[in-house]
Structure formats: structure tokens, C-alpha cells
Amino acid sequence: MSQIENQNIEEARDYHGATKHSYWSVRSGGHFLDWETKPSLFKLYPTLPVIPLPHDVEPPDAQALAAVSAFEPVGDGPVDLGRLAQVLFYCAGLTKKKIYPGGEEHYFRAAACTGALYEVEIYVVSSDLPGLAAGVYHFSPADFALRHLREGDFRGELVRAAAGEEAVSRAPVTLILTAIFWRNAWKYQARAYRHFYWNSGTILANLLATTASASISARVVSGFIDARVDRLLGIDAEREASLCLVPLGAHSPAPDPPDVPPISPETVPLSKEEVDYPEIRRMRAASMLVSEEEVQAWRAAFSRPPSPPSGGTRYPLDPLAEGIDSGRALGDVILRRGSTRRFASTAISFPQLSTILDRSTRGVPADFLGGPGTSLIDTYLIANDVEGLPGGAFYFSPSDRALELLKEGGFRREAGYLCLEQQLGADASVVVFFLADLSRLLDRYGNRGYAAAQLEAGIVGGKIYLCAYALGLGTTGTTFYDDDVTAFFSPHAQGKSAIFAVALGRAARVPGRAEPLSPGAH
Ligand SMILES: Cc1cc2nc3c(=O)[nH]c(=O)nc-3n(C[C@H](O)[C@H](O)[C@H](O)COP(=O)(O)O)c2cc1C
Known part of the structure; x- marks a missing residue:
């Protein structure tokens, strides 16, 4: 295929638009395995x-x-x-x-x-x-x-x-x-x-x-x-x-x-x-x-303007003290990790959620980012059931490490819908959504910036997996209805695009567990 320029950013816009999931696209797709x-x-x-x-x-x-x-x-x-x-x-x-x-x-x-x-x-x-x-x-x-x-x-x-x-x-x-x-x-x-x-x-x-x-x-x-x-x-x-x-x-x-x-x-x-x-x-x-x-030119640091305050009540993160940790070693967490197939529909605590958000968002050492704390993505979440936090939609403000309440209410049904109508989203205690201001990103980085935002969201999502399992909780990545996610978090999220989502909570026991393997043993 002939070379198309990285700065020809209509390519990323078109690709993103053409690959969005919507209520109608999943019903008219006709794809089968x-x-x-x-x-x-x-x-x-x-x-x-x-x-x-x-x-x-x-x-x-x-x-x-x-x-x-x-x-x-x-x-x-x-x-x-x-x-x-x-x-x-x-x-x-x-x-x-x-x-x-x-x-x-x-x-x-x-x-x-x-x-x-x-x-x-x-x-x-x-x-x-x-x-x-x-x-x-x-x-x-x-x-x-x-x-x-x-x-x-x-x-x-x-x-x-x-x-x-x-x-x-x-x-x-x-x-x-x-x-x-x-x-x-x-x-x-x-x-x-x-x-x-x-x-x-x-x-x-x-x-x-x-x-x-x-x-x-x-x-x-x-x-x-x-x-x-x-x-x-x-x-x-x-x-x-x-x-x-x-x-x-x-x-x-x-x-x-x-x-x-x-x-x-x-x-x-x-x-x-x-x-x-x-x-x-x-x-x-x-x-x-x-x-x-x-x-x-790719390597120069990206700076992102802070999102405007929503005026909503702020809930500063309240993470578990560092040092006492969960006691779980990394190797053990990775071997036990598995995507949660069913959530128990019960609460996690605000310190647990705070620890997961705090530990997973401290920055990624990447050539497209500046130092710790710089990011191409914005973090939003729906709290379905968190002890110490009202149910509702929140924006995670990275500068003061606080959750900003965008709207209060019970949104389990909406959370399930936004996760492509999967029960996982409705039963989870929290669904975290990563969004990005694609216009700014593409202007700065060209089409490759689109990939960088997806990659950073995947890394932070992967860190959420590890933190959740370290705390004995469950999690799964999930796909989503693109524009409905933006609409749900708007007006705060106006103009942003949904990039990736992760649901977390307590895992319900499901039969048929997989058997662990050591290197080369299968
Ligand atoms: C980026 C990403 C998106 C995912 N989306 C979904 C999803 O929409 N629904 C679902 O049931 N599982 C989803 N999963 C979980 C995968 O199905 C799971 O990772 C895979 O089956 C491997 O299983 P394991 O994670 O337990 O090792 C997702 C995982 C990732 C990493």
C-alpha cells in the first residue's frame, strides 16, 4: 500500500468513525464467526x-x-x-x-x-x-x-x-x-x-x-x-x-x-x-x-490543557496506606489473574477504588509522554456500588487526584448498556472509561497519536487488572458504544472520544476454573 502521510489526520478520523460501535451497528453488522x-x-x-x-x-x-x-x-x-x-x-x-x-x-x-x-x-x-x-x-x-x-x-x-x-x-x-x-x-x-x-x-x-x-x-x-x-x-x-x-x-x-x-x-x-x-x-x-x-518531532512532550472544573462535589482519593500494601507478590497476581466473567453485584470500598486509581495512573514511561502524571487520556467512571461514595458519574481529576461528581444517581442499567449491553457493566461495582480529545491529539501527533492514545489506555487498563487482583477483586476489559459513552459523560466530555473501558468489582464464583501452568509445562 502506498504511503499516506501521518499528518493527513482525516485518515484517523475516518477510521475511528467507521469502527464505532452503536446500538444500530451491532444489529446491522451481519458478521459471523x-x-x-x-x-x-x-x-x-x-x-x-x-x-x-x-x-x-x-x-x-x-x-x-x-x-x-x-x-x-x-x-x-x-x-x-x-x-x-x-x-x-x-x-x-x-x-x-x-x-x-x-x-x-x-x-x-x-x-x-x-x-x-x-x-x-x-x-x-x-x-x-x-x-x-x-x-x-x-x-x-x-x-x-x-x-x-x-x-x-x-x-x-x-x-x-x-x-x-x-x-x-x-x-x-x-x-x-x-x-x-x-x-x-x-x-x-x-x-x-x-x-x-x-x-x-x-x-x-x-x-x-x-x-x-x-x-x-x-x-x-x-x-x-x-x-x-x-x-x-x-x-x-x-x-x-x-x-x-x-x-x-x-x-x-x-x-x-x-x-x-x-x-x-x-x-x-x-x-x-x-x-x-x-x-x-x-x-x-x-x-x-x-x-x-x-x-x-514525535518525541517532543505533549501538553494537555486541564479539563474545566464541573462544579460538582469533589471526593479526594483515599488510598490504602503505601507500604502495608496487600501483601500479594506480583508473580502470584499475574498467575491468578483472569478476566471476571460475572460480577457479584456487591460493593467495593472507596479506599479500594482509590488505591486502584491512584496506583494505575501514576504515569507510563513512554516517548510520547512527559514525566510521571502526563497522559493522553482522560478518566471517567460510573460508580454503581462503592461504600463511601455516592452512586453516579465521575471525572477523575489527575491534578488534585480527586473524583469530581458529574451526576448523582443509580446508573447500573446505563453502565451495562454502555458496555455493549453486557451484564458485566451493570453488575460491576465501577466501570472506568478512558476518553481522549482526538482533535488535539491528532493535531499534535498525526494519525500515530491515535494509536498512542489506544496504547496508553491499554496500559492503564492492564495496570487496573493487576491492582484489582492484588486487592483480591476482579476486573475485565470491555468494549463499548462509542458515542453513547461521550453523551453519557457530557457536557464535561463534550468533543472527546471513547477509547477503552474496564469494569471492576467482586467476582462471583463461576464453574470451570482454568488450571495454572509453569513455564514450558503444558
Ligand atoms: C481490551 C480488552 C477488551 C475486552 N473486552 C471484553 C468484553 O467486551 N467482554 C468480555 O466478556 N470480555 C472482554 N475482555 C476479556 C477477554 O475476553 C479476556 O481477556 C480473554 O478471554 C482472556 O482471558 P483472561 O483475561 O481471563 O486471561 C476484554 C479484554 C481486553 C484486554
Whole structure:
């Protein structure tokens, strides 16, 4: 597909408009799931050398809430093969197996993903590490192993792609997250492009917490020349896209790279047929960066004007004291995590809600954001049942860390409706909605800013998952009726667009629990 400029922001506006859910769109869509073409959940390279990862992975042992809220890790822990295996397992490993009544086995992974379709792949670009030769690798969760794509130290190629970005230039290892279009579009069609970023976000929430637990620096780098990274990985850019780089560790300057000849390693087809969604390819093409100048311009900090006060009563957050924490270690939280299938329709406490909001919104170390507390997204919520807080619609004011009451009342029915008429929203204690001022965002960042907002919302949503489980509560990501969400929170939310939503509360017990797995054991 020919290049469309990142600054041609009608592309993102059109894509967003065309992929909104509404009461009518879900009734007139006519899409059905063709089980004959369900894509394989694993990218398989049948001919590449296999490098097994160690199975004796140490669980990340920091207190989960502390690890989730850390912005910059304290210390500079070493990155070796064991650490790499830990990070990969706790962000994208197979952590649970469920056997359905017909005997069919399904593997769940460390991070939540729309439809459990797991379209996000992870690649590793490494220097020489103890136990691992410098190279470019694909991470295969199926057998907890790496596949060797290129031999040699190619980190310098990433430094060039990212126009000298500092963290990339010093990292001994950089992970690259990509998305395979068809694997998620099979179910979600063109809207899958949004999902790529939400689902990368939940992986990144786990990853950032795991690296914080190990005192390893990590950063989300979204500004890079896409075509260079795609070429390094040998991916088919019409079917798979590089989404972000995550440099791990520091103090290992990357040398100039060797030549990067094209590669196109053989992969097993995902299914016997694929349906093309040109909207995804078009949106992807329209958000690519093509020059160093564009990448450098991407990195300048974004500043967002404060939302006008609503005049409503303010409820300052009242989080549980830090240090006493919940006592749950991060590794344990990630292994136990699972999306709540049914909420108990009972209350959580205001200190619990406060802790979750406080810990999950302290900032994301990303090249498109400034320091802690900067954000592209606005947080709104519906409180269905929170002890110590009236029922109603609220805006979370980040500057004074308070909830601002927009309208008081019982909105369970509306909350369920806004979550695409799912009972989850009605039964949850709270539904959190992330919105963004897309006009400002696109003016500043171009089409790629659209992806950045989706990604940040996915990361904060992923942090909410971890905080909720650390407190013994349940949560699930949820989709939504776009314009109805904006209308519900207006006039405060006038002009903003719905980006992502998460429901939380107490989980009701449902039969058929999945069985936990250790690395490589399935
Ligand atoms: C971004 C996102 C959106 C989701 N949306 C819904 C939803 O609308 N309804 C639902 O029942 N589950 C939803 N889920 C939960 C997924 O179905 C769930 O993550 C997946 O089945 C994997 O299961 P696990 O999270 O228990 O590991 C969502 C998850 C994510 C990450």
C-alpha cells in the first residue's frame, strides 16, 4: 500500500468513525464467526533454529501494587537470559490451561486479550548475553522458546530506526511488539486495529511491573521508522505491524549495525483463508513514520490543557496506606489473574477504588509522554456500588487526584448498556472509561497519536487488572458504544472520544476454573 502521510489526520478520523460501535451497528453488522477459518493462535516458523528458554523462571517477587505504580525502577539490575525468560513469561507466557467439555484445550496467557485471540507477537533484539548469542529472535509462547531470525548484534539498526532514542541506544536487549492483523480481525473485523494497542497495553502493564520488580529500566518507544523495524524482523507488512519497542536495561551502548539484508522466513499459514480488512492496512499505512525528522518531532512532550472544573462535589482519593500494601507478590497476581466473567453485584470500598486509581495512573514511561502524571487520556467512571461514595458519574481529576461528581444517581442499567449491553457493566461495582480529545491529539501527533492514545489506555487498563487482583477483586476489559459513552459523560466530555473501558468489582464464583501452568509445562 502506498504511503499516506501521518499528518493527513482525516485518515484517523475516518477510521475511528467507521469502527464505532452503536446500538444500530451491532444489529446491522451481519458478521459471523467462521470456525473453519479461525486463525492459529501461534506464529510458527517450521524451519528456524530453536533456542529453548530456561524453565526455572523466578517469579517476580516485589509487592504487586508497588511494582505496578513504579514509574522509574530503582537500581539498574542486569539483563541475562534468566531475566529475559522471566519478563517474557510474565507478560506473554501461557499461564493457564482450560479443558472444555468436548475435550478441547485452550491456553490463556499472562495478560488479558480481546477474544483470547492473542494477536500480539514479541521479538527480541539482543546483544551477547550470558547464555544467549547476539541476534534477532521471535518469542514463541507455544513451546517457551526463541526462534533465531538473524545472527549478530542488530541493536544499532533499532537505534537508527528510532532516530537515536536514548534508551534504545543503551539497552542490551530491546523487545518489539507487533500485531498480526488477521488473528484478531477474524472476530473483530476492522475494529481490530484498536485492539492491537489495547492488547499490547495489557502486556506492557505486566512487562513494566515485572521489570520494575527486577529493578530493570524499561521504556515504551512508539516513535520509529516502521519500515526499518519491519524489515529487520522480516515480517510481512501487509499482515503484521510493529507497534512499539521496549528497551530493557541500560549501560550497553549499541554498536553500528551490520548490513540488514531482507529476510522472509517461512511461517505456517494461520488458517486456510484470510479475509483482508483494507481499513486496517490503510490506518497502519497512515500512521507510519518515514524519516528521522518525523521520529524526532514525535518525541517532543505533549501538553494537555486541564479539563474545566464541573462544579460538582469533589471526593479526594483515599488510598490504602503505601507500604502495608496487600501483601500479594506480583508473580502470584499475574498467575491468578483472569478476566471476571460475572460480577457479584456487591460493593467495593472507596479506599479500594482509590488505591486502584491512584496506583494505575501514576504515569507510563513512554516517548510520547512527559514525566510521571502526563497522559493522553482522560478518566471517567460510573460508580454503581462503592461504600463511601455516592452512586453516579465521575471525572477523575489527575491534578488534585480527586473524583469530581458529574451526576448523582443509580446508573447500573446505563453502565451495562454502555458496555455493549453486557451484564458485566451493570453488575460491576465501577466501570472506568478512558476518553481522549482526538482533535488535539491528532493535531499534535498525526494519525500515530491515535494509536498512542489506544496504547496508553491499554496500559492503564492492564495496570487496573493487576491492582484489582492484588486487592483480591476482579476486573475485565470491555468494549463499548462509542458515542453513547461521550453523551453519557457530557457536557464535561463534550468533543472527546471513547477509547477503552474496564469494569471492576467482586467476582462471583463461576464453574470451570482454568488450571495454572509453569513455564514450558503444558
Ligand atoms: C481490551 C480488552 C477488551 C475486552 N473486552 C471484553 C468484553 O467486551 N467482554 C468480555 O466478556 N470480555 C472482554 N475482555 C476479556 C477477554 O475476553 C479476556 O481477556 C480473554 O478471554 C482472556 O482471558 P483472561 O483475561 O481471563 O486471561 C476484554 C479484554 C481486553 C484486554
